[in-house]
Amino acid sequence: MAFVTSRLAPRRPAALAGDRQMRALALRMALVLALIVVMLFSLGWGAASGIDVPGALAAKAGIGTASLRDMAIVWDIRMPRMVTGALVGAALAVSGTVMQGLFRNPLADPGLVGVSAGAGFGAVAAIVLGGFLPVAVQAATGAALIPLAAFLGGWASTLVLYKIATRGGHTSVATMLLAGIALGALTGAVTGFIVYRASDDQLRDLTFWGMGSVAGATWAKLLAAGPIIVLTLISAPFLARALDALALGEPVANHLGVDVQRMKRLAILSVAASVGACVAITGGIGFVGIVVPHLLRLVQGPVHRLLLPNAAILGAIVVLLADMISRTVVAPAELPIGIVTAVLGGPFFLWILLKNRAILEM
Amino acid sequence: MLEAHSITVTYGSRRVLDRVDFTAKAGEMTAIVGPNGSGKTTLLKAITGEINAGGVTRLDGQNIAKMSPSELATRRAVLPQSGHVAFPFTVLELVRLGLTRGFATSATSGQDTLPHQALARVGLSGFEGRSVQELSGGERQRVQLARVLLQIWEPVLDDMPRWLFLDEPVSALDIGHQLVVMQIAHDFAQMGGGVVAVMHDLNLTAMFADRVTLLDQGRVQGVGTPKEVFTDAHLSACYGCTLRTNTPPPFGGPWILPQAASHHPNHIRASARARHF
Numbered sequence: 001m002a003f004v005t006s007r008l009a010p011r012r013p014a015a016l017a018g019d020r021q022m023r024a025l026a027l028r029m030a031l032v033l034a035l036i037v038v039m040l041f042s043l044g045w046g047a048a049s050g051i052d053v054p055g056a057l058a059a060k061a062g063i064g065t066a067s068l069r070d071m072a073i074v075w076d077i078r079m080p081r082m083v084t085g086a087l088v089g090a091a092l093a094v095s096g097t098v099m100q101g102l103f104r105n106p107l108a109d110p111g112l113v114g115v116s117a118g119a120g121f122g123a124v125a126a127i128v129l130g131g132f133l134p135v136a137v138q139a140a141t142g143a144a145l146i147p148l149a150a151f152l153g154g155w156a157s158t159l160v161l162y163k164i165a166t167r168g169g170h171t172s173v174a175t176m177l178l179a180g181i182a183l184g185a186l187t188g189a190v191t192g193f194i195v196y197r198a199s200d201d202q203l204r205d206l207t208f209w210g211m212g213s214v215a216g217a218t219w220a221k222l223l224a225a226g227p228i229i230v231l232t233l234i235s236a237p238f239l240a241r242a243l244d245a246l247a248l249g250e251p252v253a254n255h256l257g258v259d260v261q262r263m264k265r266l267a268i269l270s271v272a273a274s275v276g277a278c279v280a281i282t283g284g285i286g287f288v289g290i291v292v293p294h295l296l297r298l299v300q301g302p303v304h305r306l307l308l309p310n311a312a313i314l315g316a317i318v319v320l321l322a323d324m325i326s327r328t329v330v331a332p333a334e335l336p337i338g339i340v341t342a343v344l345g346g347p348f349f350l351w352i353l354l355k356n357r358a359i360l361e362m
Numbered sequence: 363m364l365e366a367h368s369i370t371v372t373y374g375s376r377r378v379l380d381r382v383d384f385t386a387k388a389g390e391m392t393a394i395v396g397p398n399g400s401g402k403t404t405l406l407k408a409i410t411g412e413i414n415a416g417g418v419t420r421l422d423g424q425n426i427a428k429m430s431p432s433e434l435a436t437r438r439a440v441l442p443q444s445g446h447v448a449f450p451f452t453v454l455e456l457v458r459l460g461l462t463r464g465f466a467t468s469a470t471s472g473q474d475t476l477p478h479q480a481l482a483r484v485g486l487s488g489f490e491g492r493s494v495q496e497l498s499g500g501e502r503q504r505v506q507l508a509r510v511l512l513q514i515w516e517p518v519l520d521d522m523p524r525w526l527f528l529d530e531p532v533s534a535l536d537i538g539h540q541l542v543v544m545q546i547a548h549d550f551a552q553m554g555g556g557v558v559a560v561m562h563d564l565n566l567t568a569m570f571a572d573r574v575t576l577l578d579q580g581r582v583q584g585v586g587t588p589k590e591v592f593t594d595a596h597l598s599a600c601y602g603c604t605l606r607t608n609t610p611p612p613f614g615g616p617w618i619l620p621q622a623a624s625h626h627p628n629h630i631r632a633s634a635r636a637r638h639f
Contacts, residue, residue, distance in 0.1 A: 257434070
């Protein structure tokens with residue numbers, strides 16, 4: 001028996017006012033359809049022409065036949081690239097959402113605040129210095145060495161950033177952004193030093209990798225980093241309620257029954273693992289993590305239970321589209337995808353900034 | 363029964379609370395009053411487990427330091443003084459966060475209608491679709507109260523009282539809504555729940571509180587019913603100004619009228635201490 005029963009209380013929710021669940025679910029259906037279309041386009045889009053994509057897809061399933069050339073191009077080149085783009089896009093958007101929830105701030109983004117730079121440092125160090133590791137360690141880690149190093153780099157910088165920017169449960173935006181710049185510069189400098197010492201072959205790898213590209217995607221790379229990404233994507237929804245509660249501040253989240261310290265550790269770990277894995281296979285792809293959640297929040301609100309899955313889908317769409325643009329603009333050559341997302345995302349970020357000036361006054 | 367023993371809190375070198383004992387009974391509304399900086403909010407934070415404090419707090423016999431956040435969340439809800447909301451939740455979305463048992467379980471029937479009932483109770487029916495960030499301070503305060511009420515909607519659950527902690531619940535409200543909110547707290551206690559509220563308005567406290575703890579400079583200066591604690595000497599000494607307590611009709615409790623600001627509050631404090639309050 002409730003202690004009040006008000007005559008004013010409506011018997012039924014009045015037309016679901018304030019409830020954006022249906023809108024979010026409808027949006028999700030539309031996004032899934034769009035993703036399927038974009039995925040098919042991504043498979044059909046490339047330097048080689050006259051590829052029978054449907055035929056090659058069907059042939060794999062045992063229906064009909066396709067030429068060896070078609071099979072190779074679709075299954076060994078375009079498919080890993082498409083899957084990588086989709087996974088990385090989903091992971092970046094979800095990490096951005098989690099990070100913004102964690103910092104209680106719509107401007108937090110792994111790329112902006114130096115987490116990607118930290119992960120990049122780890123990856124570069126692994127590429128150049130990996131050969132100096134004891135043979136046993138090299139054998140044990142194998143292809144996972146670069147993702148692992150990227151994860152450690154990303155994790156360390158997220159941890160340092162959070163410690164610097166958060167005081168007494170309150171995260172200062174200005175401190176976060178400035179600390180992110182400093183941290184990014186610092187890891188960038190060390191990365192630069194390592195790059196300076198690299199051999200010519202390593203240098204070429206590093207340059208293209210640094211600009212961000214899904215062109216080099218292979219099944220082998222995907223196998224090393226993919227499971228980490230999938231794991232973080234699956235685990236993200238478990239943080240949803242805690243992230244909602246955290247939007248009201250750490251004490252309130254605690255009063256609502258959230259183990260805040262444990263949740264923060266989990267969120268930081270998840271962001272670092274996810275960004276580390278992405279950076280390891282595609283290099284730095286910026287702005288996806290800030291643009292995607294922001295657009296979705298405008299339409300469906302900030303409830304993370306509904307936001308996180310949609311962010312994953314839209315993130316995948318955005319990176320696949322950016323990849324298609326990067327293949328088209330200077331065809332037959334390719335632009336690194338990081339350049340495309342930066343060109344599109346930079347102005348968008350400025351727009352958010354102008355709209356939310358008050359946030360920075362905090 | 364809420365029992366706090368020897369609560370001590372030190373910020374840097376400043377001792378904010380000095381061996382404070384505090385008790386509150388379920389079925390009653392207990393107010394914590396005192397001048398600015400007397401340690402009221404700190405005491406509330408200590409007994410809700412928000413800050414680590416010296417001493418022990420037991421909620422119906424259980425040491426709160428040994429309870430998990432989720433366990434505590436089913437036993438008590440806390441309304442903080444002010445709350446910045448980081449993202450543009452709608453009023454309904456925010457109030458729903460008070461459904462601690464989640465959406466999946468049907469432990470409480472009417473998960474769909476309860477948020478609306480809670481909003482109606484604080485006078486915000488029809489506000490469901492508004493963005494929390496666009497509300498006035500007083501409206502936002504009442505939305506938060508609706509969320510807090512939802513968290514412990516049944517004042518008694520499984521024969522255990524549940525507790526409502528309020529930090530200056532009426533500070534941002536107009537006089538009409540001050541009465542609404544105080545009545546909600548009063549009703550909660552009448553139904554068997556426990557209410558602990560940090561209050562500034564002594565007259566509202568006298569009207570609604572069953573018991574009062576008067577704090578000054580981190581120490582308890584008086585415990586009892588409002589009638590016992592709100593005496594001219596007690597209040598004037600603690601607040602450093604001249605206050606007169608009267609008993610006007612109709613409710614028969616003490617009524618405090620400000621008389622004059624003292625030019626020498628420290629002098630009054632010193633003499634008050636000399637009389638061993």
